[in-house]
Amino acid sequence: MNSEARVLYEDLKVHLGKVVPDIELFYKAEIAVEINRLKKERDALILGHNYMEPVLFYSIPDFKGDSLDLSRKAAQTNHSVVVFCGVKFMAETAKILNPTKTVLLPSEKAGCSLAASITAEDVRDLRRKYPGVPVVSYVNTYADVKAESDICCTSSNAIAVVESLNSETVIFLPDQYLAANVARETGKHIIFPSLLSAAPAGETLLDVQMIGWHGRCEVHEKFTVEDIQAVRQQFPDVVVLTHPECSPEVVAASDFSGSTNAMIKFVRESNGPRYLVLTECAMGDNIAAANPDKDMLRLCMVRCPHMNTITMENVRDALVYNRYVIDVPETTRTRAYNAVKRMIEIG
Numbered sequence: 001m002n003s004e005a006r007v008l009y010e011d012l013k014v015h016l017g018k019v020v021p022d023i024e025l026f027y028k029a030e031i032a033v034e035i036n037r038l039k040k041e042r043d044a045l046i047l048g049h050n051y052m053e054p055v056l057f058y059s060i061p062d063f064k065g066d067s068l069d070l071s072r073k074a075a076q077t078n079h080s081v082v083v084f085c086g087v088k089f090m091a092e093t094a095k096i097l098n099p100t101k102t103v104l105l106p107s108e109k110a111g112c113s114l115a116a117s118i119t120a121e122d123v124r125d126l127r128r129k130y131p132g133v134p135v136v137s138y139v140n141t142y143a144d145v146k147a148e149s150d151i152c153c154t155s156s157n158a159i160a161v162v163e164s165l166n167s168e169t170v171i172f173l174p175d176q177y178l179a180a181n182v183a184r185e186t187g188k189h190i191i192f193p194s195l196l197s198a199a200p201a202g203e204t205l206l207d208v209q210m211i212g213w214h215g216r217c218e219v220h221e222k223f224t225v226e227d228i229q230a231v232r233q234q235f236p237d238v239v240v241l242t243h244p245e246c247s248p249e250v251v252a253a254s255d256f257s258g259s260t261n262a263m264i265k266f267v268r269e270s271n272g273p274r275y276l277v278l279t280e281c282a283m284g285d286n287i288a289a290a291n292p293d294k295d296m297l298r299l300c301m302v303r304c305p306h307m308n309t310i311t312m313e314n315v316r317d318a319l320v321y322n323r324y325v326i327d328v329p330e331t332t333r334t335r336a337y338n339a340v341k342r343m344i345e346i347g
């Protein structure tokens, strides 16, 4: 191990010694040094989503955060290459904001169950069925769906985006649970035409305020109220945090619900004796590493199979072999850009 890798290994050990086995830190510190060298050679910016595995998360990204943070950073960069350690819809968003840059996604398998749940044709069908109703698409959608939308949102600004439209009725896609949680917060009620074989008799726009879709995150849908009850029984003083992609019942049974960044901030700024964070498992590890004085409980049966395909090895290979290049057709990109830009302006 050279001296640069040794310094990085010692640093990782301080932050991650309780979370990651020593042999893994040792091995990955050497790859991180190689990546950091390639990053300079290629004039690359590395963005790391909160769901990345701990060693990657704490060693190579120039910026870390949730989808909204990373979209903003992607929009501001002067680097000629952006490597997105996240999933495809995020890398596409970076490309939408930076058409002249090379955007690389290290794994071809980094998809998303939510993004895959809806197509551009589905959105056009809904627009035909509900003419004039504005379409809000969660940022967890592919570029062609964004292009059919009026505005995008993330879990951290979904309520502000819906309220900004000043519309009696909103089409909110594609996350069924996020839509239900936003409807509860904004006082709107919701129907899911995609779950109905036929529209209910007498349905009109006047009694529909929010129109949803049947998409779900395959990670967050797994958490149950029974999980929370079982943990509370064992640890009555636990503070339970949930992501709004969990079901409304699970959100209601928790003490706090918010985006990944909001959960990180909540743990950092509060003094609970122990926390249970119901979201992607690697993020629980990353919060534990950032708050060594706090007791973090985790239900680690759930890792996102898509985020999990991003590894130190394939980030290095992305820079060596210039792969996998993300392209968005220009006509799709310009239409999607308007929806993403409106989202970023809302903050």
Ligand code: SF4
Residues within 6 Å of the ligand: 087, 111, 112, 113, 114, 115, 140, 217, 218, 219, 220, 280, 304, 305, 306, 307
């Ligand atoms: S955690 Fe859920 S929403 Fe996020 S990429 Fe994985 S499947 Fe998609």
